Amino acid sequence: xxxxxxxxxxxxxxxxxxxxxxxxxxxxxxxxxxxxxxxxxxxxxxxxxxxxxxxxxxxxxxxxxxxxxxxxxxxxxxxxxxxxxxxxxxxxxxxxxxxxxxxxxxxxxxxxxxxxxxxxxxxxxxxxxxxxxxxxxxxxxxxxxxxxxxxxxxxxxxxxxxxxxxxxxxxxxxxxxxxxxxxxxxxxxxxxxxxxxxxxxxxxxxxxxxxxxxxxxxxxxxxxxxxxxxxxxxxxxxxxxxxxxxxxxxxxxxxxxxxxxxxxxxxxxxxxxxxxx
Amino acid sequence: xxxxxxxxxxxxxxxxxxxxxxxxxxxxxxxxxxxxxxxxxxxxxxxxxxxxxxxxxxxxxxxxxxxxxxxxxxxxxxxxxxxxxxxxxxxxxxxxxxxxxxxxxxxxxxxxxxxxxxxxxxxxxxxxxxxxxxxxxxxxxxxxxxxxxxxxxxxxxxxxxxxxxxxxxxxxxxxxxxxxxxxxxxxxxxxxxxxxxxxxxxxxxxxxxxxxxxxxxxxxxxxxxxxxxxxxxxxxxxxxxxxxxxxxxxxxxxxxxxxxxxxxxxxxxxxxxxxxxxxxxxxxxxxxxxxx
Numbered sequence: 001x002x003x004x005x006x007x008x009x010x011x012x013x014x015x016x017x018x019x020x021x022x023x024x025x026x027x028x029x030x031x032x033x034x035x036x037x038x039x040x041x042x043x044x045x046x047x048x049x050x051x052x053x054x055x056x057x058x059x060x061x062x063x064x065x066x067x068x069x070x071x072x073x074x075x076x077x078x079x080x081x082x083x084x085x086x087x088x089x090x091x092x093x094x095x096x097x098x099x100x101x102x103x104x105x106x107x108x109x110x111x112x113x114x115x116x117x118x119x120x121x122x123x124x125x126x127x128x129x130x131x132x133x134x135x136x137x138x139x140x141x142x143x144x145x146x147x148x149x150x151x152x153x154x155x156x157x158x159x160x161x162x163x164x165x166x167x168x169x170x171x172x173x174x175x176x177x178x179x180x181x182x183x184x185x186x187x188x189x190x191x192x193x194x195x196x197x198x199x200x201x202x203x204x205x206x207x208x209x210x211x212x213x214x215x216x217x218x219x220x221x222x223x224x225x226x227x228x229x230x231x232x233x234x235x236x237x238x239x240x241x242x243x244x245x246x247x248x249x250x251x252x253x254x255x256x257x258x259x260x261x262x263x264x265x266x267x268x269x270x271x272x273x274x275x276x277x
Numbered sequence: 278x279x280x281x282x283x284x285x286x287x288x289x290x291x292x293x294x295x296x297x298x299x300x301x302x303x304x305x306x307x308x309x310x311x312x313x314x315x316x317x318x319x320x321x322x323x324x325x326x327x328x329x330x331x332x333x334x335x336x337x338x339x340x341x342x343x344x345x346x347x348x349x350x351x352x353x354x355x356x357x358x359x360x361x362x363x364x365x366x367x368x369x370x371x372x373x374x375x376x377x378x379x380x381x382x383x384x385x386x387x388x389x390x391x392x393x394x395x396x397x398x399x400x401x402x403x404x405x406x407x408x409x410x411x412x413x414x415x416x417x418x419x420x421x422x423x424x425x426x427x428x429x430x431x432x433x434x435x436x437x438x439x440x441x442x443x444x445x446x447x448x449x450x451x452x453x454x455x456x457x458x459x460x461x462x463x464x465x466x467x468x469x470x471x472x473x474x475x476x477x478x479x480x481x482x483x484x485x486x487x488x489x490x491x492x493x494x495x496x497x498x499x500x501x502x503x504x505x506x507x508x509x510x511x512x513x514x515x516x517x518x519x520x521x522x523x524x525x526x527x528x529x530x531x532x533x534x535x536x537x538x539x540x541x542x543x544x545x546x547x548x549x550x551x552x553x554x555x556x557x558x559x560x561x562x563x564x565x566x567x568x569x
Contacts, residue, residue, distance in 0.1 A: 006366050010352070017354040097346040098411060101316045102367040103339040276319040 003104035007112020024078040087169030107269040144230035153226035163264035170271040188220035218257040221249040299465035307474040343417035349408025353397040368415035401428035489526035503541035
């Protein structure tokens with residue numbers, strides 16, 4: 001087991017020393033600053049005219065959800081971009097030869113790297129998520145409904161994306177792997193929107209297509225579940241938005257995402273174990 | 278099989294404990310693939326191999342195996358010390374042992390002065406030295422070195438030679454894969470030649486030079502009939518100007534050849550036998566057109 005921890009440690013150190021994580025962190029800070037200013041403008045605008053506290057609360061909650069959605073998108077993209085090269089790059093450059101010939105099984109190399117990235121992604125999401133919540137609270141006094149549930153689901157979404165990237169990384173080059181991982185994320189995104197369309201379209205085919213897309217890549221459905229957990233019930237009933245709860249992913253969808261993750265990670269371990277290096 | 282191509286076929290060889298074994302062959306002969314199979318990096322489609330008495334790929338057995346890959350590279354954000362610590366820990370060494378072992382190894386491979394520099398600024402030769410260091414950090418019983426002198430200056434090559442001999446002196450086995458025949462000739466106890474994935478010859482360099490001598494003689498007025506007569510006694514006789522060249526398997530036949538030349542009426546001024554080098558043998562076995 002110690003090999004796993006050694007690999008996890010070195011992966012975390014790599015993340016800390018390479019520019020990409022800090023670039024992603026800088027992007028998050030910039031977005032947060034824009035978010036804070038936008039919120040402040042909204043608060044000032046509300047203060048200038050008579051406004052029902054209920055409506056004001058709903059609008060400000062909606063803006064908080066926009067901030068959290070941005071935070072979610074950034075986290076998923078950051079997860080894919082930082083992890084894309086870790087297996088594919090090391091296999092193609094031969095860097096992995098010096099590790100794979102040490103007394104450590106290949107699945108342990110993969111598991112260690114996965115743990116390292118999971119720790120990094122968890123820290124990144126926790127920092128950006130709570131910063132967003134804190135900014136919204138300080139400027140507007142609004143809090144999400146179940147922030148902890150929401151954060152865990154966003155982290156789960158990133159980990160699902162990570163497992164896909166790892167599986168692709170055992171077989172494809174860095175570039176192919178990146179295109180496929182981001183493409184699958186696009187499928188998930190499309191699936192989410194198609195399911196939302198069911199809010200005012202009666203087409204069952206569209207809903208089926210959306211569900212099918214979410215089965216291929218269930219990451220976005222985790223976000224939609226997170227949004228459902230975090231937003232006010234009224235905001236959820238507004239049908240056409242990324243946060244509407246017209247077709248809330250059920251707990252079955254969350255469990256499916258869990259099974260999907262286990263399958264992807266297991267397949268990645270098997271694939272790395274079987275291939276020639 | 279490598280992809281759809283057969284890289285190694287019918288490879289059969291034994292390396293004894295405590296010897297320096299050289300593995301020679303032209304580009305694409307299957308040398309690196311063979312090493313990778315012995316290390317468990319590549320799966321053979323058939324056959325079996327054992328390293329230190331255990332099947333290849335056995336995770337625990339790797340504690341006793343060191344490997345320097347061809348064209349070594351690693352995380353360029355690590356320092357030399359950190360890299361050796363990482364590899365030492367992967368080999369199961371304690372942090373306490375590594376505190377003394379890492380500076381020793383850095384000294385051994387000649388980069389102690391760069392201990393705290395990141396690999397990003399390292400030259401190819403420095404990386405190669407560090408790669409050798411990570412292969413030896415845990416004092417393995419067998420060390421596989423794939424082109425260890427690649428990218429090294431003459432001092433670096435000498436260092437590699439000394440390090441290899443030091444491994445033998447402590448009882449370790451060294452499996453050396455190299456294009457540099459002169460290096461192999463100086464360093465190895467035994468060599469095997471591989472061509473098209475098959476071992477085509479073995480040579481023990483401790484007990485014999487490779488297959489005889491190349492003879493150059495200065496001879497005047499040599500009749501063509503005498504050259505034809507020589508063909509029955511020596512290999513590939515050639516006479517141009519006053520220079521006669523041929524190959525013999527032993528120096529013992531030289532007096533008889535000189536007698537024959539004198540008897541034919543030729544004037545013999547000088548006869549110089551030179552042992553065939555490993556390179557001569559390599560070219561003979563592999564063929565001149567294959568290139569190195």
